Each structure stands twice: as structure tokens, then as C-alpha cells.
Amino acid sequence: MSSLAFAPVSGRRRRTDKIARGMVALLTGVALVPLVLILYYLVKQGIGAISLDFFTTDPTGSFLGDPGGIKSAIVGTVLMVALATAVAVPVGVGVAIWLVEFGRASKLAHAVRYFIDVMTGVPSIVFGLFVYITLVIGNVGGSSFAAWKGATAVALLMLPIVTRSAEVVLLLVPNALREAAYALGAPRWKVVFRIVLPTALPGIVTGVLLAIARAAGETAPLLFTAAAVNATAFNYNDSMNSLPMLIFKNVGQAQDRLVTIAWGAALTLVAMILMLTLLARLIQRRSRLS
């Protein structure tokens, strides 16, 4: 009887186990295929477009002649994402601090969390529509399409990502740290700014970098808020070009040289975003929390 306890697994069960594990491994392999294909294609098609001129000249907009470079798109993307970050990060982190330090489990805090979740789910094109309705139609600020309106749409998209990630990290700050500071007589604002925020900083930075990476690649919110122009613009009240918009515009062109520009711009954009993502992971690994 006792020898039965270690009776060999029947052949059928062993085969099922092998097949099922093989399937899981195979599907995992399938999951890796798209990334490899995309990166391979991106480098293969995009590398040819890249040169020094590619980064230092504006697109010309000419269909048959020299298509120019992507300078205005890079400048526009950096400027708009910078403005969006400058708006979304203080607000997002502020809301997260309120949720963790003040709101906690109150009804209002639940409502705020719910609405932040709603924001996370809103499609980016709908944010674009909203900004169009509220800011572009009324020519707010004296211009219809403007970079700051595009940046607003992008900031709306970033806000829930920043808040959610910051909230998670702030919750990880040990309560003993707060209590120690209070016991030493520190006022609340000092505890927040001198104890809680510095402790959580690496985690917050990680979340912010991931939000920026997401925002830099978004086209939909910029379509009818910042529009697209060829020349480099530094004024937030003008239309601004951006990398995603440039790619989107050039894909539809039946002109190989314009398409090559799109591939080059895509390679540049993905390289920028991958660097941000990897930087975020590096900071996350160095962080003492989590």
C-alpha cells in the first residue's frame, strides 16, 4: 500500500503536463515575436533616414523634392511634453499626497480615487475632443490651434498615471517615519515636504518618467489641438509640430521619401521613449522602498 504513495505518474498525465507546459512556453515565445519584429523593422527602415541633417533641418513639406529633416518635430515634442509635465506632475503628486496624508479612507477620497480611475480609462482621443471643445473652438488665448492646448490634452492624459503611481509609493513610506517626525514636534507640512516626499522621491520619479514616456508617443490628443506645422516654433501660442503627428501625416503619403522620414522619426521617438523607460526602471531598482 505504502509504495502506491509514490506510484509513478501515469503516462497520460505526464503527456498532458508536457504538452500544456510546452504550449505555455510556446505562447510566451509568441508574445516576444512582435517586439522583435517591430524593433528589427524600425531599425532596418529607419536607420537609412538618419543623418546629422535629419536632426538639424525642418521638414520642407514638399512632396517631390527634398523632404527635409525632423527638427521641428523633436523640438515640438520636447516643448509640449515639458509643459504637460510641468502641469501634470505638481497636480498629480499633490492629489496623491492628499489621498495618502489627508483623505485616506474618507468618502471624498474614495470619490477622488474613482474619478482618477475614470480618467485612466478615458481614450486619449476623447481628451483631444474635450480640449477642442473647451479651448480651441472659443479661440482661448487668441489662437485656435496652439501648442499649450495640445500640452493641456497631454497633461490630462498624464495626470492619472502620475497620481496612481505616486499614491502607491507614498503608501509605502513607513508610518514610523511620520510618527517619529510628529513626536519631535514637526508640523504637518514639514513632515510632508521633509520626510514623506524625499523618502518617496525615487518612486515618484519613476512614475513620472513612465508617464512622460507614454505622453511623448501620443498622437490622438494632438490631432486637433496643436495641429501640425513644418517650421520650428518656440511660442506656446502657435501650432507646433511633434514626432507622432509627423509620422501619422507621412504614413498616408504615397511617396517613399516621406515614408522613410516617418520611419526615421519613429526610430528616434522609440529610442527616446525606451531610454526614458529604462532610466525609470534603473531608478526604481535603486530605490529603497519596494
Added chain:
Amino acid sequence: MEAGTLTPAGERRSALHRSPAARLPDRILKWGLTALSVGVIVLIAYFFVRLIVESRPVFQQVGVVNYLFSADWVPSKELYGALPLLAGTLITSAIALLLGIPVAVAAALFVTELAPRRVRGPLTVVVDLLAAVPSVVYGLWGFFFLIPKLQPAERWFADTFSFIPFIGGTVTGPNYFVAGLILAIMILPIASAISREVISTVPGEHKEAALALGATRWEMIRMAVLPYARGGIAGGAMLGLGRAIGETIAVTLVIGNAPVIGGSIFQQGYTLAAVIANEFGEAASNELHKAALIGAGLVLFVLTLCVNGVARAFVVRAERGTRAADQPAAGMAT
């Protein structure tokens, strides 16, 4: 520290006392942050109201039911029936779930349960990197690589399996299937990340118990891991669905943008998000057209709201379920 300073009876001021001026920064911080948080709620509410107000002309002219269920979208004739768009959104999202979720769950299972420890980290990073590729790049890749490369395979599939409904028939370059495939790739990282998180919360005792009873690795996964993680995986899938419904640019480039309901999954169509991206530029002068597109945005908004609500309910129930499972249960597996 003298205990005497704490007693109010002493003539010296309590060490805990603060002048009103010193308490001011605390108040400013508290109420400032509260105002900020309430501001977020107000903003979203205002957002919703504005969408309703701006899309009202089309609902008044066409009627809500007609708008949602009539199949003619011809802006030049002032016909706004959003059914083809709604159908396109649902068809592509369904394809994305069917293709993407099994792969996402398999990748999560492999990373958490089967893979050697050394490759777990790198595998996780690689799957997560899919999230770093912008949607316009997916569109670019789908347009120039996926559509031409897939067409022979699609044609073969459509001919061989034409007896299955919605498969046979003509095959166009851009179609529902390509769009669904791209969406499947795009929802892979989020669905996989959530599955991974849920699966890693399965208590080691459950798994060890299954193995100790003589279960093979797969039987352990099927009997101990999957039932425990089911709710969370469903929640992750719903969040992926929310993503897929709202995805715009990648889909716009590979679905063909024809406002018809294709007869099979290999024919072209349109989605709610794509129609907004394509037609909004030219609609600025036509009030009704603009309202119809904002209406499409409203439908999209409500759709994602519902899907995300269901996803949350799933996740919450999964959490409650796991708490119940922690209690000694009578029977573990059926």
C-alpha cells in the same frame, strides 16, 4: 524633557502649543490639496457635461436610437448612423481579446511558475517594453509590414475555413483582423502585467499542497493557481478591453476606414475612435457633423466607463474571493 511642560497647570506654555500663525502653513497645505483633489472631480464632471451638451444637436436631429442603430454613416448626406463604427469597435476589440489574453496569461504563467529564475527578470522587461512603443509606430508597422505580409495567409485561411461564419469571402488589405491583431499586441503588456501580479499572490502553501498530493506542474497550475487568480485575470482582460476600445491612431491606419459593416473579419470597417481622428478636421465647418463626431466620443467615453467599471468589480471580487479562500475551505478543487 520635563513632564511639567505638558501639564496645562504650569505657567509655562505647553511644548505642544503652536501659535495660530505657525499653524497656517498646515491649513494652507490641507485645504490647498483638498481643493486640488475636488478640482479633479469637477473637471471630469464638467468634461462629461460638455460632451453631452456639444453632441446634443445630433441626438436631437437624428434621435439616440437612430444614431446608435442605423447603419448609414454618410456625412455628405447628413446621415449619421453610428452602427458600423460601434460594430467595428466591438469586433476589433473582441478579436484583440481572443488573440491577446491567452498569450498574455501564458506569458504571465511562464514567468511566474515555469521559467528558470534567471530569465524571469529579462522576460518581464521584454514583455513590458511592448508598452513603450507608441501607437502611431504600431500603426506604421501594421501598415507597411503586417498588411502586406499577412494577406496571403489571410486569403488561404478565408478559403480553407470558409464554412465558418464571418471567415469566408473576399479579403481586403486593411481589415478587422489586422486591426484586432495590432490591438492584441498593444493590450498584451497591461493584461500580462496584471495577470502576473495576481498569479504571484497565490499562496505558496496552495501550490505546495497540490504538488505534495502528487499533482504534476500543469495540474498544480490548473487546480491551485488558475482558480485563485481567475478574477484578477478577468479584471486585467477588461482593462485591456478598455484600452482596445479607445485606441485610435494604430487602428485608423490599418482598418480601412470604410463606414460599412464588413461581411467577414477580413474586410474593412471603421471604429468610433478612428472616425473622430479622420473626420474631425473637415467637420469643423459643419455643426451637425461635428456634433455627430463628439457624439461618437461620448459613446466611446461611456463604453470605456462601463468596461472599466466591470473590470474594477472583477478585481474587487477577486480580492474578496482570495480573502475567503484564505479561510479553511471544505473542498479545494472539484
